[in-house]
Amino acid sequence: MGTPNKLMMAPPYAVEQALAKIGRNLRQARLRRKLTIEEVAEKIGTGVRAIRDAESGKASTGVAVYAALLWAYDLLSPFEELADPLQDTEGLALATSRENRRARKSGELDNDF
Template sequence: MVALNKLQKAPPFPVEQALKRLGENLRTARMRRNLTIEEAAEKIGTGIRAVADAEKGKPSTGIVVYSALLWLYDLLEPVGSLADPLKDVEGLSHEASKSPQRVRKSGGLDNDF
């Protein structure tokens, strides 16, 4: 058995809470579709334990299981909207503050030594 890393054993509290909410939402989505854990696992090609662990929000569950369940329930957004760099307001602001400032005048060099 592979040893769990520190992040899987004790993730930051907000991450842990987000995973638990995601798991609860996945369980609700499965039940609304009248699927059993076995049926969901079969449809995404994994075991029932992986689906059960995802529904519990376990951090050791692979992201591919979470993603496959979101896909199965038609809740997966198009890739472009999941990580759209243009919507990363904080990142854009940070990047703009670190961009190099223009040193020369816009008129070019003036031969005045």
């Protein structure tokens, strides 16, 4: 048996709160669609326990379960931009600020000091 993952045992407070909110929202989306946990589990091809764990915001629930639930409720499209590196404006700004801006002469180098 491997070493326990500290993130799964005690995630940072902000992560814990975000997962709890996502879980509540997923549960509300399921109830609004008048779907049972069993129906959703069958639709995404997982067990009932995985759905319950996601709806309770457990950190040990795989990201694939959360993504599949978003897909099942037709809520995945707003999150597709997260996978688009061009949408990461903060990351792009950081990368641009770190670029090497040193000007070099074109042509061959020589040893003439």
